[in-house]
Amino acid sequence: MANRHLSRTLVLQTLFQWDFYQGDKDTLFQILEHNFSEFAPEFDDKDFSRHLLENVITNKEAIDKLITKFAPEWPLEQITLVDRNVLRIGIFELKFSENIPPKVAINEAIELAKTFGGDTSGKFINGVLGSIYKQMQEKGEKKDMDKTTGEKQVSAGGVIFYQENNKRFYALILDAHGKWTFPKGKSNKDENLRDTAIREIHEEIGINNITLYDKIGEIDVVVNEPNKKPTPKTIHLFLGETEKQELKVAKTPEIKEAAWVEEKDVMNKLGYEQAQKIFQQIITKNE
DSSP: OHHHHHHHHHHHHHHHHHHHHTOOHHHHHHHHHHHHHHHOTTOSOHHHHHHHHHHHHHTHHHHHHHHHHHOTTSOGGGSOHHHHHHHHHHHIIIIIOSSSOHHHHHHHHHHHHHHHSOTTHHHHHHHHHHHHHHHHHHHTOSOOTTOOOSOOEEEEEEEEEEEETTEEEEEEEEETTSOEEOOEEEOOTTOOHHHHHHHHHHHHHOOOSOEEEEEEEEEEEEEOOTTSOOEEEEEEEEEEEOOOOOOOOOSOTTEEEEEEEEHHHHHHHBOOHHHHHHHHHHHHHHO
């Protein structure tokens, strides 16, 4: 998923710059290539970005008509540059692309809006794309919202803490999207979920001597990998305890950083809504 999310981020950045300076089509692709070299020189899925950008621009007139139709309170030129171009990406993938499941198109657009837009951008994008998708369903234009292809993947990880002076500190990782979340990883064949969680936490951030308690929740996502069809994945998270120790980040592009975070600060630091909901369950039980 990291590659495709980065692809969309680069395309959004390119569209933003192009829209701001009101450039032509040739300028647009020059900007994209510059962004590759400047921000992702070793990126291995550039073709997806080029394809996405090409098709957003090719269908721009039809896309902008849909924005006008489904956001009638907002003239196109009054929608912020970020929101306008997030909508262009989201509408292309939702309405015109046969390879992107609707759920992926909508969720990815919302994530882009929350990351780069204003406080209400996610809600605005969700409302517009949701209305478009509802009409598509009524007309029978697109496959089911939750339909994906490929064998379901299973991952496991943990919400791991240590306690000191009546305070709890939780281990978080900064992932490839620049968002804080919990350590987790793919389960090996015939490996039980508890063993996966312990192994992955140790491999990702070096924690030893973990005592796992009950499973506290699941997170369902859709994985997008280069040259592969979208695949559903369920992440099983366990509550776990350890002693205070230094975190050692694995040398992998999926993890940028790791940190112990005091319980009172975790909710504000977590970058994903589903992770926040799971952590809220822990807070509620501790109260």
